[in-house]
Amino acid sequence: MxxxxxxxxxxxxxxxxxxxxxxxxxTLVWHLSAIDQIWAAxxxxxxxxxxxxxxxxxxxxxxxxxxxxxxSPVLILTLIYGGLVLIQGLTKLLLNIYRSxxxxxxxxxxxxxxxxxxxxxxxxxNKDDVxxxxxxxSIVLAETDPVGTFVGASVSEPLLQxxxxxxxxxxxxxLRPLMALVALVVLSPQFIFVPLIQRAINRKVSKRISTLRxxxxxxxxxxxxxxxxxxxQESRFFHVFRLNMIVFKLKFSxxxxxxxxxxxxxxxxxxxxxxxxxxxxxxxxxxxxxxxxMQTIKDPWGxxxxxxxxxxxxxxxxxxxxxxxxxRGSASEELAAEGREAAFAPEPS
Numbered sequence: 518m519x520x521x522x523x524x525x526x527x528x529x530x531x532x533x534x535x536x537x538x539x540x541x542x543x544t545l546v547w548h549l550s551a552i553d554q555i556w557a558a559x560x561x562x563x564x565x566x567x568x569x570x571x572x573x574x575x576x577x578x579x580x581x582x583x584x585x586x587x588x589s590p591v592l593i594l595t596l597i598y599g600g601l602v603l604i605q606g607l608t609k610l611l612l613n614i615y616r617s618x619x620x621x622x623x624x625x626x627x628x629x630x631x632x633x634x635x636x637x638x639x640x641x642x643n644k645d646d647v648x649x650x651x652x653x654x655s656i657v658l659a660e661t662d663p664v665g666t667f668v669g670a671s672v673s674e675p676l677l678q679x680x681x682x683x684x685x686x687x688x689x690x691x692l693r694p695l696m697a698l699v700a701l702v703v704l705s706p707q708f709i710f711v712p713l714i715q716r717a718i719n720r721k722v723s724k725r726i727s728t729l730r731x732x733x734x735x736x737x738x739x740x741x742x743x744x745x746x747x748x749x750q751e752s753r754f755f756h757v758f759r760l761n762m763i764v765f766k767l768k769f770s771x772x773x774x775x776x777x778x779x780x781x782x783x784x785x786x787x788x789x790x791x792x793x794x795x796x797x798x799x800x801x802x803x804x805x806x807x808x809x810x811m812q813t814i815k816d817p818w819g820x821x822x823x824x825x826x827x828x829x830x831x832x833x834x835x836x837x838x839x840x841x842x843x844x845r846g847s848a849s850e851e852l853a854a855e856g857r858e859a860a861f862a863p864e865p866s
Contacts (some may be wrong), residue, residue: 538630542835545664546671549626553619557673560612565680567605568817569688573808574598594844612673620669627661631842664838667831670824678821682814689810692803696789700811703782704818707775711822714771715829718764723833725760728753730841768826775822779815786811806831827862 539545546554574594581590690697732753790804 536838538837542664542667542832543671545623545835546668549623550619550668550671552737553615554672557612557615557619558676559616560608560615561673561677562680564605564609565677566610567601567608568681568813569684571598571601571605572685572688572806572813574601575809576802576806578802579805580800583801612677616669616673618669620666622665623668624661624665627838628666631661631838661838663718663827664831664835667827668758671828674824675821678817678824681817682821685810685817689807693790693799696786696793696807699785699789700782700807700814703785704778704814707778707818707822710774711771711825714767718767718826718830719833721760721767722830723837725757725764726834726837728757728760732757771822775819779811783808783811834841843855 539548547841574597578591578594578598669680686697686701689700732750786804786807790799793799794804795803
């Protein structure tokens with residue numbers, strides 16, 4: 518395949534084979550958007566580089582203000598800063614639109630695949646088939662969205678955020694290695710509590726999806742006892758409510774710990790930077806650059822953690838979708854085999 522033509526102008530949209538579901542989430546990403554990810558990765562690298570340059574311009578503006586009496590350098594640097602921000606913003610806008618195109622195309626392909634399965638087209642003959650139809654409806658209408666959305670940002674998002682973090686930390690280490698090391702040490706506990714909390718979230722999400730599938734099947738099956746069926750549905754919905762509340766508590770606790778780590782880092786930079794300025798060992802612009810760098814790091818780090826959360830949750834959802842599709846495919850193959858045996862069976866004499 519030629520990676521250079523823009524897929525936004527392509528007439529052929531990638532799709533999944535009608536008889537095969539990718540074995541893993543990353544296989545799905547590769548099958549649906551391999552060439553798109555190359556273009557998105559290039560845009561991500563450009564955004565990461567453009568996101569770091571304004572920090573150096575800010576440092577020079579502050580030093581020009583505090584050390585000189587000529588406004589011309591300040592004006593020139595201000596115009597350069599505005600131009601960099603504009604170019605960075607436009608590049609990121611293009612990247613976001615591109616990602617959305619990849620995501621929506623992936624959702625379309627998944628829905629077409631699940632909706633076009635032979636098991637989805639066959640008549641429903643018993644309650645097991647009807648329950649399976651409820652699962653397929655849940656997959657087509659709700660579960661394909663987060664999987665397809667993740668495909669759009671699967672490669673470009675971590676590349677963008679890691680690129681920004683590396684560029685900013687590299688720049689800060691170039692200015693003052695000690696202050697950069699302090700900032701890194703303050704943020705390092707997040708490498709421990711983020712995976713722990715995320716694993717707990719994944720378990721709750723898996724249970725929630727299974728419960729919602731059971732609720733979808735319960736809405737399709739014609740109940741023999743209406744009151745008992747309503748009680749079961751109410752119990753399922755209450756269970757989903759409890760699971761959602763646990764997930765919210767875990768997510769907000771994670772956000773609290775991340776914000777706390779960030780502000781402790783800012784306090785450490787102000788303390789060490791202030792001491793260096795008073796001692797005449799650094800400039801005010803350097804401290805301002807570090808504060809701006811810490812603010813610049815906050816969003817990419819948070820977005821990277823969010824991407825990791827989405828990866829873990831989406832992998833769980835994709836595995837559940839794959840299991841459901843595989844089960845329906847096995848059932849369809851068994852029915853087809855039975856049909857072939859019946860067709861070639863000798864007629865009774």
